[in-house]
Amino acid sequence: MTKHLIEYAQASAPVRVVYDDIMHTRQVDQVNNFWKCLAAHPSTLERTWQSLKQIMGPGALDPLTKELIYVAVSVTNNCSYCIASHIAAARRAGMTDEMFGELQAVIGMANETNRLAVGYRVPLDDGFRD
Known part of the structure; x- marks a missing residue:
């Protein structure tokens, strides 16, 4: 295309x-x-x-937080274009190498624990309900 x-x-x-x-x-x-x-x-x-x-x-979340979320979702969705674009934007908004490394660890952990919770069909705790 x-x-x-x-x-x-x-x-x-x-x-x-x-x-x-x-x-x-x-x-x-x-x-x-x-x-x-x-x-x-x-x-x-x-x-x-x-x-x-x-x-x-502009909103309740600062620009860096929004870009970090965008990177996390893009990594999870395997969108190489969005990953590159939003890493660049996150860096412009102040993301450091240390922040990037920690973000990747959080993304990996969230994906792992999400799959485990889905695979095991973990029931929702009463304390987590609305």
Whole structure:
């Protein structure tokens, strides 16, 4: 599908509006390949960008925490593109090598214990119920 990357010069006006917003919001001079690929379907590009901008923008969680969560989910889902993209973003937000190592340990442990709990069909403790 990489043949479907839509560069700015070839983008339609609605796609350029989204590209411009991405570049302005992220303070970069070009959009990355994820967005260029989605641009083949402008409504998907617009919807995904608006959702991501809202969710990853200011909120109760700080930017680094959001990026660490994104890395953890991306590792678990085996999305190499998202892993690379969000590790870079996490580093820009302050993630250190030590934090990265600890994050990987937590991801591995969570995946292991999740599989054990599912495999053993561990019943929920009364104290954990709402």
